[in-house]
Amino acid sequence: MTTSTRIGILGAGGRMGRILIQAVAEAGATLAAAVVSPGSSLIGADAGEMAGIRKNGVKIVGNLADEILHCDVVIDFSTPAATMTHLEMCRAAGKAIVIGTTGLTEEQFALIDEAAQDIPVVYAANYSVGVNVSLKLLELAAKAFGDTVDIEIIEAHHRHKVDAPSGTAFMMGQSVAGALGRNLKEVAVYGREGHTGARDRQTIGFETIRGGDIVGEHTVMFIGEGERVEIKHMATSRMNFASGAVRAAIWATPKPPARYDMQDVLNLK
Ligand SMILES: NC(=O)C1=CN([C@@H]2O[C@H](COP(=O)(O)OP(=O)(O)OC[C@H]3O[C@@H](n4cnc5c(N)ncnc54)[C@H](O)[C@@H]3O)[C@@H](O)[C@H]2O)C=CC1
Numbered sequence: 001m002t003t004s005t006r007i008g009i010l011g012a013g014g015r016m017g018r019i020l021i022q023a024v025a026e027a028g029a030t031l032a033a034a035v036v037s038p039g040s041s042l043i044g045a046d047a048g049e050m051a052g053i054r055k056n057g058v059k060i061v062g063n064l065a066d067e068i069l070h071c072d073v074v075i076d077f078s079t080p081a082a083t084m085t086h087l088e089m090c091r092a093a094g095k096a097i098v099i100g101t102t103g104l105t106e107e108q109f110a111l112i113d114e115a116a117q118d119i120p121v122v123y124a125a126n127y128s129v130g131v132n133v134s135l136k137l138l139e140l141a142a143k144a145f146g147d148t149v150d151i152e153i154i155e156a157h158h159r160h161k162v163d164a165p166s167g168t169a170f171m172m173g174q175s176v177a178g179a180l181g182r183n184l185k186e187v188a189v190y191g192r193e194g195h196t197g198a199r200d201r202q203t204i205g206f207e208t209i210r211g212g213d214i215v216g217e218h219t220v221m222f223i224g225e226g227e228r229v230e231i232k233h234m235a236t237s238r239m240n241f242a243s244g245a246v247r248a249a250i251w252a253t254p255k256p257p258a259r260y261d262m263q264d265v266l267n268l269k
């Protein structure tokens with residue numbers, strides 16, 4: 001597949017940023033900008049070389065403002081604060097944005113909704129096709145089991161991850177809670193310790209593991225009397241997230257202003 005879409009990568013020096021540069025090349029799209037944090041020693045280097053592919057002539061910059069006019073759409077996997085700055089810049093320039101950054105606050109999600117009145121914004125805590133298919137399976141399982149089972153969500157990630165539980169775990173919790181007519185904010189329980197008392201069936205438990213180089217693993221357990229269903233997704237490469245985000249960027253560029261997610265991109269709704 002080739003496309004004329006000009007894509008900017010924000011957070012280009014990070015674990016995801018480097019793979020996103022590879023994914024843009026694999027999709028046959030144009031890398032229009034590679035933006036790292038201001039003051040980074042990577043500024044001025046060749047983006048292709050940094051990403052471990054061949055030299056591509058795109059010089060890394062430390063500010064989106066320098067390159068935004070050359071982009072049709074940007075993909076941001078950076079930090080919550082940087083993402084909010086980039087969102088405002090895209091809104092002012094009328095450019096679409098695909099956001100993968102997790103650990104956002106409710107206020108930051110409200111800012112995404114506001115910006116989406118003016119530009120196409122895709123937000124997903126996970127851009128892999130497998131996770132997005134799993135969300136549909138979770139809905140199906142939750143509806144079939146109803147209130148007859150206990151639901152626990154376990155996630156595991158590499159030792160560098162700074163937010164917990166993962167955005168994907170929250171998204172899975174929302175999928176299940178929505179299917180059961182529960183409000184996740186009211187029923188979520190994060191880790192357990194001490195004299196917890198017996199389990200309340202309405203609750204949805206979250207457990208977090210951090211260590212080594214785990215790319216991303218999520219298991220949702222539907223635990224009943226005498227049987228248990230586990231829906232598990234294991235990512236063994238970040239390319240799944242990156243190719244999904246590039247697919248979302250190409251999809252979103254011609255779309256009218258609105259907030260979209262990966263389920264929209266994959267036509268899973
Ligand atoms: N939605 C999804 O499918 C996925 C989401 N993520 C999320 O993406 C985010 C990034 O993950 P990683 O790449 O592992 O982290 P990372 O820490 O390796 O990369 C983040 C990069 O953003 C850079 N940055 C900070 N401020 C910046 C600014 N103003 N302009 C440009 N760059 C800036 C940092 O210097 C760093 O290089 C995290 O929130 C993570 O949870 C990660 C994988 C998949």
Ligand SMILES: O=C(O)C1=N[C@H](C(=O)O)C[C@H](O)C1
Binds near residue numbers: 125167168217
């Ligand atoms: O930080 C990561 O690495 C990942 N973050 C996302 C999340 O918080 O769900 C997605 C993926 O699991 C990898």
